[in-house]
Amino acid sequence: MPTIPLLPYSILVGNLSILCLGLTVYWSQHWFGGFAWDGSRKMFNWHPVLMVTGMVILYGIAALVYRLPFSQMGSKLPWKVLHATLTLIAFISAILGLEAVFKFHNVQKIPNMYSLHSWLGLTAVLLFSCQWLMGFASFLLPWMPIWFRALYKPVHVFFGSVILGLSTASCISGINEKLFMRLKNSTTLYSQLPAEAWFANFLGMLILVFGVLVLLGLAIPGWKRSDVNSQGIRQPLLPEAR
Amino acid sequence: MPTIPLLPYSILVGNLSILCLGLTVYWSQHWFGGFAWDGSRKMFNWHPVLMVTGMVILYGIAALVYRLPFSQMGSKLPWKVLHATLTLIAFISAILGLEAVFKFHNVQKIPNMYSLHSWLGLTAVLLFSCQWLMGFASFLLPWMPIWFRALYKPVHVFFGSVILGLSTASCISGINEKLFMRLKNSTTLYSQLPAEAWFANFLGMLILVFGVLVLLGLAIPGWKRSDVNSQGIRQPLLPEAR
Numbered sequence: 462m463p464t465i466p467l468l469p470y471s472i473l474v475g476n477l478s479i480l481c482l483g484l485t486v487y488w489s490q491h492w493f494g495g496f497a498w499d500g501s502r503k504m505f506n507w508h509p510v511l512m513v514t515g516m517v518i519l520y521g522i523a524a525l526v527y528r529l530p531f532s533q534m535g536s537k538l539p540w541k542v543l544h545a546t547l548t549l550i551a552f553i554s555a556i557l558g559l560e561a562v563f564k565f566h567n568v569q570k571i572p573n574m575y576s577l578h579s580w581l582g583l584t585a586v587l588l589f590s591c592q593w594l595m596g597f598a599s600f601l602l603p604w605m606p607i608w609f610r611a612l613y614k615p616v617h618v619f620f621g622s623v624i625l626g627l628s629t630a631s632c633i634s635g636i637n638e639k640l641f642m643r644l645k646n647s648t649t650l651y652s653q654l655p656a657e658a659w660f661a662n663f664l665g666m667l668i669l670v671f672g673v674l675v676l677l678g679l680a681i682p683g684w685k686r687s688d689v690n691s692q693g694i695r696q697p698l699l700p701e702a703r
Numbered sequence: 704m705p706t707i708p709l710l711p712y713s714i715l716v717g718n719l720s721i722l723c724l725g726l727t728v729y730w731s732q733h734w735f736g737g738f739a740w741d742g743s744r745k746m747f748n749w750h751p752v753l754m755v756t757g758m759v760i761l762y763g764i765a766a767l768v769y770r771l772p773f774s775q776m777g778s779k780l781p782w783k784v785l786h787a788t789l790t791l792i793a794f795i796s797a798i799l800g801l802e803a804v805f806k807f808h809n810v811q812k813i814p815n816m817y818s819l820h821s822w823l824g825l826t827a828v829l830l831f832s833c834q835w836l837m838g839f840a841s842f843l844l845p846w847m848p849i850w851f852r853a854l855y856k857p858v859h860v861f862f863g864s865v866i867l868g869l870s871t872a873s874c875i876s877g878i879n880e881k882l883f884m885r886l887k888n889s890t891t892l893y894s895q896l897p898a899e900a901w902f903a904n905f906l907g908m909l910i911l912v913f914g915v916l917v918l919l920g921l922a923i924p925g926w927k928r929s930d931v932n933s934q935g936i937r938q939p940l941l942p943e944a945r
Contacts, residue, residue: 462857572894577879577907584908615704619922623915630872637819637876641883652814665819666826673865680861 500568515554516628523547629672742810749803757796758870765789871914
């Protein structure tokens with residue numbers, strides 16, 4: 462893989478994450494009418510914001526933690542804790558994002574879990590919960606044998622990328638679905654590409670670019686932490702009983 | 704990565720590809736009313752069939768060609784030609800799939816390229832065209848310098864997986880979009896999950912599983928061809944002029 466300078470990459474990913482989050486908030490605030498936590502339509506508006514924040518932005522940044530140059534040396538433990546903390550915040554954000562749409566649906570008597578977007582999104586969150594629990598039990602708690610950690614690590618890495626892919630696909634299908642639901646009056650048909658459609662399509666493509674950039678950062682071999690020269694290669698959070 | 708037995712994997716991927724294709728044809732035939740190439744609604748019905756066939760099934764199988772045990776020994780050239788041929792057929796299928804929807808839209812006076820699904824899908828096809836041309840020029844024609852081939856190969860591999868991910872996401876957003884378009888009468892609302900919704904949601908999840916299985920097959924290190932012990936590591940289609 463050709464070498465990419467890390468600094469411009471980091472600046473690009475950082476700015477893109479702020480842009481994706483800002484545009485999602487703007488879409489919900491400006492076109493959907495703002496936020497509330499009361500089962501009204503404004504409660505739904507937390508759903509895109511919390512899912513993009515949790516399942517894409519925080520998740521993507523957490524995945525890149527081990528690619529930072531200053532994470533390459535010394536003990537791995539602080540970076541494991543940072544990775545686990547960021548992904549935990551991401552997971553809590555996703556759960557709140559699900560609560561936002563489920564409570565809105567329940568109050569408004571709209572059925573849950575009928576669209577393919579919802580099936581895909583829930584699959585992503587369920588896989589994420591398994592991933593987090595397995596990662597915590599395997600890499601931070603002391604009682605998992607080293608042979609299992611070594612066996613499980615590439616599985617964790619593989620599913621890390623898969624879950625990010627599923628989350629990105631969920632966002633895209635969700636934005637697409639929401640635009641079809643919203644833009645159906647003759648004056649604002651989605652097929653006429655009104656301003657909101659341009660805006661949200663563009664947001665969807667930016668989320669896609671963010672996801673691909675994170676996967677690229679994970680794929681560059683030179684950015685991977687070499688565990689051979691570092692302390693604490695198998696260092697768990699709690700010391701093992703002796 | 705834990706070792707997975709190749710034979711059950713191959714049988715699973717093979718059967719899943721037939722199932723995905725069969726269910727897509729059945730959806731178009733049974734619920735959409737069959738096929739035609741005349742600009743009518745039946746012309747659109749080729750779109751899901753040709754896109755799933757080209758951008759997911761054939762593309763996925765072509766990506767796995769180098770993972771077959773009998774491709775691991777001897778000259779790489781026949782496998783390069785098979786990979787290029789399968790991806791070319793996949794690309795032609797995708798172009799015909801685009802023609803099916805564009806001609807249908809044009810005849811029916813429906814705007815093109817307004818939904819996020821269409822933006823994502825066209826991005827996937829455009830990236831695929833660049834990928835195929837770059838792959839052909841780099842690995843099959845003789846005039847590309849070896850240093851460039853070595854530099855480009857991991858880029859080709861990375862974008863190979865990315866394009867499959869985009870294609871899978873396009874299929875899912877496309878199925879979701881089509882169900883919202885079709886199931887909007889009070890007797891067949893998508894939210895009431897009629898038989899067609901179950902069927903097509905299930906199809907979308909199967910396409911997702913197929914895509915993840917292909918990515919898994921590509922990620923297993925033990926299945927990767929070792930170029931060190933093989934002939935023709937840099938063997939192009941045409942011999943270089945001496």
